[in-house]
Amino acid sequence: MGSFFGEKVRISVFGESHGTAMGVIIDGLPSGEEIDMNEVYVQMSRRAPGGDKTATPRKEADFPEVLSGMLNGKTTGAPLAAVIHNTNTRSSDYGNLLDSPRPGHADYTAYLKYSGFNDIRGGGHFSGRLTANIVFAGAVVRQILKRRGISIAAHIYSIGNVSDTAFDACGIDSELTDRLNKSKFALVNTECEQAMRDVVEAARLDSDSVGGIIECIIQGMPAGVGDPMFNGVENVLSAAMFGVPAVKGIEFGSGFSGTLKRGSQNNDEFYFDEKGIVRTYTNNHGGALGGITSGMPIVFRVAVKPTPSVSAEQKTVNLQTGENTTVIVKGRHDPCIVPRAVPVIEAAAAIAVINML
């Protein structure tokens, strides 16, 4: 059991890649919140495959149907449930995957856990497709957070060895936030785009894939939020982030590079700003000290591993015969999911944040 998150606003996700439908329940939303479904669709289209080239997702069917929890465009306070019906449930081409797990995928571990009864088609419940539900839930939650002055923005920090300009950890302006929140290839410095696309294209031509890093900033969180020890800002956010497939690392503020600094450099000195608000000159702490928000932006980066779907022949095992063998993963693969993962990270952050308020 694990496809849910949150103690205050609970997200429960269901579905398998090639099943009848997938969806999500959001339990615990405040009532009376107006939800703009167009804005939800914008976020979902940022994540949708192929969405990079066009403003609309491939198919109307990818849009979720809200089954409960909304009335006249506003939340009722009852659990908000939405389903995304599946129009593509072909099950061909998966025969040998039942026997021969794909390296880097969850085929083998799911086989172990579910004794082979899991739906292997398209990765089943482990498919990246399931992140559409996270984006849906996040898009709903973000509108509620925005009304409370909280904004979340993420960008492609790097793809392979090509890096974007990092966020100013002490804060970004609303113009940049808005631009990133609409972008399908979210960058601070848009001049990096071509170099990044070149890296992706090179991988594609090799039938290979590349990973990257996504940086996320959460602004407007009240200071003094979060709990000490095991329920702090970092604990909750990291638990949410590792719910996004392919995320293999997370760091807050100066993170791993902070270990190369002296304490005197890494400490963030306090001051009263012109409005009398306590701020820090730098933000190496990433917005939380002792697990509790300081009022500075929460800044973190997550490592997204290169998509395991590659076309090369790879060594694997045949679980039926007990022999070593090889597997070739057919089909067209997305050589880099990092751009599409940006709205997923924002959404997962939103879900974590609403659980801290």
Added chain:
Amino acid sequence: MGSFFGEKVRISVFGESHGTAMGVIIDGLPSGEEIDMNEVYVQMSRRAPGGDKTATPRKEADFPEVLSGMLNGKTTGAPLAAVIHNTNTRSSDYGNLLDSPRPGHADYTAYLKYSGFNDIRGGGHFSGRLTANIVFAGAVVRQILKRRGISIAAHIYSIGNVSDTAFDACGIDSELTDRLNKSKFALVNTECEQAMRDVVEAARLDSDSVGGIIECIIQGMPAGVGDPMFNGVENVLSAAMFGVPAVKGIEFGSGFSGTLKRGSQNNDEFYFDEKGIVRTYTNNHGGALGGITSGMPIVFRVAVKPTPSVSAEQKTVNLQTGENTTVIVKGRHDPCIVPRAVPVIEAAAAIAVINML
């Protein structure tokens, strides 16, 4: 609320640095488990300040008193509770901290959250001293895990820019595990010790501090453990790790550096070993795919920020007067907590692991 962890075996920590006592309840342990208190003491002495130079902690008083949950050296199944009485509750020298929070510490955020009613002395509930309770709980749990074939070892991966040899991610032998589990300066390659100590000593002479990275390996976990999405191996371990003060990042397997690899390089190919067990040739996935254990070792690294306790004058605010001011943190500070944090990381890992079984 947040000073507890776990859904199956619940750890609840209490205490403030200069309070009467601190302690921990471990609820949900199996009954009939023999606990060797000497081994518990070994682990606690690895964490104790000053313990680096000697085999015993400074004071007998640092040893915990078990109040319940043990009978005749074995667990009864009732909650196991232990307290560590405080022999050092002097409260001098903290007067101005009430007004002027120390940069990098939780003074300011705790002040916000608790409206100034928190016990500021020694950092109160946010003190690193509280990790003694985590080490105690972990030391108990590790003995239970060991009986089930699960071992946990960590080493100082780096201090500042000096690095130890990384673990072989596909597994380390029991000799190295045992050596590390007793060491107060745990290194794979002990020849790194002097260079690391030089970095620490240089910081100390500057009244400054340094951080580092700790690498941890968990071996013997059954394959097929963990849950998809929000309750996987990485979610649970990261939520535990960020419970350790000063941890600001975590990565599993190839982690952040994996983003520089192609998918074909980062994927770990499967094979049957000579015993017919499925293994991977490499372990870039760090032991979990889709949140579920693969049977390969769980390998992760955590970033430990440089201790914020430094002697230099630092800018801060006076929360009473509303003016910008400076603070000098008095007393002797540990210029590098990384060696002492190694057993804390191992302990937190043990607590996370027993909650996944």
Added chain:
Amino acid sequence: MGSFFGEKVRISVFGESHGTAMGVIIDGLPSGEEIDMNEVYVQMSRRAPGGDKTATPRKEADFPEVLSGMLNGKTTGAPLAAVIHNTNTRSSDYGNLLDSPRPGHADYTAYLKYSGFNDIRGGGHFSGRLTANIVFAGAVVRQILKRRGISIAAHIYSIGNVSDTAFDACGIDSELTDRLNKSKFALVNTECEQAMRDVVEAARLDSDSVGGIIECIIQGMPAGVGDPMFNGVENVLSAAMFGVPAVKGIEFGSGFSGTLKRGSQNNDEFYFDEKGIVRTYTNNHGGALGGITSGMPIVFRVAVKPTPSVSAEQKTVNLQTGENTTVIVKGRHDPCIVPRAVPVIEAAAAIAVINML
């Protein structure tokens, strides 16, 4: 937030009486479990309104559609989600309820909690109709429990002042279990049926309603299950039972009447039966001592209040005008939900039980 239950197998319910659809996610089921949907339908038809007279529910549409978690008739281990589409979403006749809450219903308290944004139609999320989801989930879970030797049966203990024969608390045979599990008017002594129906009919003729008591027995639970203090058998079962609308009391074993006994009478003496199994001669403890199962059947009774939907004019308030007023609840009402609540109680018991194993 509260429309979910369970730490091991989590049930999440959504929906509003007159919304698009309602449904349930069951997260944490074991994989590879064959689920007989016909048996699920039998249970759902026992609960369905009007189902008392006929073997099939009114409309095919009342049957749930399984969206995920099943493949080839077996559980996949992924969250099992089902929806029940609503064919009857007329919203007439509810206008004045927005202003004037019906006595005995949740109209007023929901209005307070959700600031009037809740879907008032048909009681919204508080409608008894939502129990169809509990019955669905319970029917799935019961098949899994049955394979582990655990059976659950309930009967109408009383309607108004007419009582059925109580269960033999030391155990009932499988024949009675099977009969009750199929019955739409479940009685130990079927000769009580007419007297009970007379009570209901009398209430109906008065446009009034009657309540009753349901007794439930859970057999085959392993001994030694449950946790002390706040997570024992009674805690978990009662938390589940009060999730069923109209339940206002619960008692285990001799319960309230046990307070009239002496300790020497109420204590259940132990003996080894012919198979060497420890049993008690009587079962006043109701199957749990110290929160832990004894191996004897778990026996409890729940009080079901008379349905608040009555046709008489009742005093109420106008929340808009702030004046005292009256309300007449239109429509046909079920004068006694007790028979239909029997399968709901069994289902809720099953959901509680699987979370204790």
Added chain:
Amino acid sequence: MGSFFGEKVRISVFGESHGTAMGVIIDGLPSGEEIDMNEVYVQMSRRAPGGDKTATPRKEADFPEVLSGMLNGKTTGAPLAAVIHNTNTRSSDYGNLLDSPRPGHADYTAYLKYSGFNDIRGGGHFSGRLTANIVFAGAVVRQILKRRGISIAAHIYSIGNVSDTAFDACGIDSELTDRLNKSKFALVNTECEQAMRDVVEAARLDSDSVGGIIECIIQGMPAGVGDPMFNGVENVLSAAMFGVPAVKGIEFGSGFSGTLKRGSQNNDEFYFDEKGIVRTYTNNHGGALGGITSGMPIVFRVAVKPTPSVSAEQKTVNLQTGENTTVIVKGRHDPCIVPRAVPVIEAAAAIAVINML
């Protein structure tokens, strides 16, 4: 695992009857709350054995020592921990209990669950003595609730077949509340006391015991609190109440007797009182509709079974030899715990209530 309660304010209890010490952690209290320890002692003395005759408990040692979470008489926001040291740890007289479980006690079920490793002396973790921790925690919490206008009072509703006057379910005055909150034999109508004592004395002379019913009223709860379905007022309160040993039933409002009423009688009609507050003329619903508070007092009754400690020879089993045998429970027993259970019920109610706010 189960010796904890609460999602917002978490109570974690530890200890065994004859162990070194027992205690409780309260995690999540608001900071800055002044706690009057004298008032805590008053509550604890109401529960203490022998306390019925005198204003102070038997021994100073029964008073808890606060180890953390308090500074200068106020809560710090850190977990509040207290221990009660045990001055009476004699372990004689329990030899044969290891083999021959006492009827009505948890000896047998604990033996099963903990494979005989549990501390059997005095009932170990299942001892009624552990309720001292609940009273401590409740006494702290009640002071916080009182500041928010919430009061809790309970009385002996009945002992055996002698009944006190029931509470006016629509509210009791502060004078009665205060009197009950100090009483060691809490009655609405104190003229019942002698008849109740006669019942108890008769049982004592027979070396037997009697049970009873406790009624509790919670006033001042804000309206609109609680969650639908599985996290409502009744779910949370009942889960807390069954954490009190010997409680075998609970009913809210008209409860079981409400099943004898018609809906038109059991419904509580609404009106605006002179202050413009919505109230009901009667309170058969017991303060919650749909799991959510209506603003009327929360009223419930719990059944307390007769103490299983009786002196008569009782049939039991010898778990070592596998033979049927008998047991005589030695020592002086409390023939009726109902008066002492009153403050425990109040305390458990307080713990439940603070988790709903």
